[in-house]
Amino acid sequence: MTDQAHGQATKEAGIAGPRTAEHKKWAAQRIQQLLLAAPHLEEHYKHARQVIRAFRRPAFYEVSTRCNLKCEGCYYFEDGKTAKSRPMSSEEEWKRFYSAESARGVSMAYFVGAEPALEPKRLMAAAPFFPYGNIGTNGTIRIPREVPYRIGVSVWAGDDSTDRLLRGGSVFRKALEIYKGDRRAIMLFTLSRKTIDHIPKMTQACRDHGLPLTFNIYSPTTSFLNKLRENRPHDRDFFRFSTHSDNPLLSAEDLNRIRHLISEQMDAYPETVIYDHHYNRLMSAPQPPHEVDRQTGIAESCGSRIVEPMRYYGADLQQKAVKCCTPDVDCRSCRLYSGGWSSRFVPSATDLATIASFEAWLKTMRTLGRIFLLPREDGCISPAKPLSAAENLPEFAGVD
Template identity: 50%
Template sequence: MSSTRRSRLARLASLLQAAPHLAPAYEEAKRVVRAFRKPAFYEVATRCNLFCEGCYYFSDDFKPIKDVEDIGTWDRFFAAEAERGVTMAYFVGAEPALHQDRLIAASRYFPYGNIGSNGTVRIDPAVPYRIGVSVWGVDADTDADLRGGRSFHKAIRNYAGDPRAILLFTLTKTNIGDARRLAEIGRDNGLPVTFNMYSPTQTYLRKLTEGEGNDRAFFRISSTGSNLLWDDESLGEVRRTMDGLIEDFPDTVVYSKAYNAWATQSGPLYDIDPETGIARDCHSRMVGQMRYFKTDLQQGNEKCGTSDAVCSECRMYSGGWSSKFEPRDVDLVSEASLADWLEMIATLGRIFLIERDASRQATLAA
């Protein structure tokens, strides 16, 4: 154990001793973090039915690979991964709902899972994992502009009342005004709402820098003068908007003021290696025991769960929340800062985890 970690643990113990009322929340935080003790990412699809502006998946260097088609091979692969001790499985790719047989196979083996989906195809109720239903706009024109097609209302019809689903609104400078309406729709349809902040990819930044013309796929509306990049003014607007929604929709909006303050601060959120440009302290990195597998079931060389993302510009929810698993020095300054960290971990659990028994409600309702 490093001296830094020993020092933090000592400070944590001291704070808990001085504030024993925080002990139950700390025990719950440990339970939540244990679910993520050995995560892995699995691409289950390399095709999608939408064309999101600045897509995270289809990058400059995207090269189609030959999928393993045999579901028995997938089943054996997931069984081996479970034997390796994977506790949290992230199912990613272009659109995982287009290969549901692979999701069903995985559900036999992993205690926790999280699926990123655009919501246009309902995932079989037999899959007992959290489904982050990606939303980019409520207004029909905004939805179509940012996704290449109108998908929002179809997603609501597919997942209204489904205990597995949480609406994941990707915030951009162009859709902040939709956030309150989304909270209202989530409330009225039995769907919790959380937030992601658009983070540019290397591909997107290159197209902006080089003044590349718009296309009919993943760069339809952006230009050097009008794009999705954040600035201090828009970050401030997001911070104020999210804080207001947390207060006004406590039973629907699953977010944290402490996390919101961190995610909307000016400048890079991570310690960036000046030579490589890669974040050294992001817990979505493929380091240690973390693995990323492609649809040929071979381990990929991705730097993180969203490999094309620019680390110095990244505010993505996956990397952000995973980087909160352990308290840092700033979280251990006072009782108040520790309480904020504990609240962030409780929120993280609500965003990413559902107990498998809860998902049976979806099966019964189908």
């Protein structure tokens, strides 16, 4: 496929199906039609339903307002509004809060913040309450083995000098060593203009350490873009080096290179690289993956939009009215893996146009499960605790 044809195909496909009840009902009916025509896909669809069910009622919990790194354009600290609330420090307070959230039917708990690994007791306290969980960490601190959830270990570079430039310290080697062979961990490589050529070496490093690898695409915050536009002076924290001509932002040409390099590594090392060719094409297209409301600037159909029953809580255990799980990110240029993958839960009309496109969507769901859910040794999805009646809700694409 030529780059021009790739761009057109991606534009037609889109990243997300509408989040309306009408579309979801149509999608469920269309899937049944496709399964009648292709019964060999029934088992694959059952697996997709199992993956989707795990995310039936997600919630985000900031467990820490502290961090030990200073990443350029930090998603958490960049807007200057975080770390102003008093974090709850009592383990009993956290347990009571988690218990109430479990009773609310939360099936997937995302543990976020500045650096969750700095608060291990808060992570361990969650284990009895949520069947599925996902922790985002920079990998510099080992999360106790008692925590039975998927761990996304963020890495930003494959050499020491670039890592120091982007994160204020070279930590990727330490992260690889700490989580070597840990089946909970998957390395999440955030790709920027400065690290595209690091894709092969990071793949090799993960292979050598017995770790799966997936990818995130650097997406700027509105605060970071404002600093670039206004030529603000550099600081010692999260805007240390970037200028109009020297920054982590990606061009259309950069995205094209990313697509080709990831595709090559996927084909060469399928046991290491956990990614999806269709998703790779969607996220590396030159046009933004999300349709944005012109008045609000918000990607209303993004799967990471914080709308009921999904909620976001600060470290003070108070619900926060934020647009998404990364509130300061610029929706117009967002290619973050959180919003990208979650937007695929509801298949678009293009996904369900043919048996082949439906099969591609099923493969995407399988890959999503491998990235975000802790696998059993036999490769199946295993909840950390039995599902309650509230958590074991209807299966497909949010249809009530």
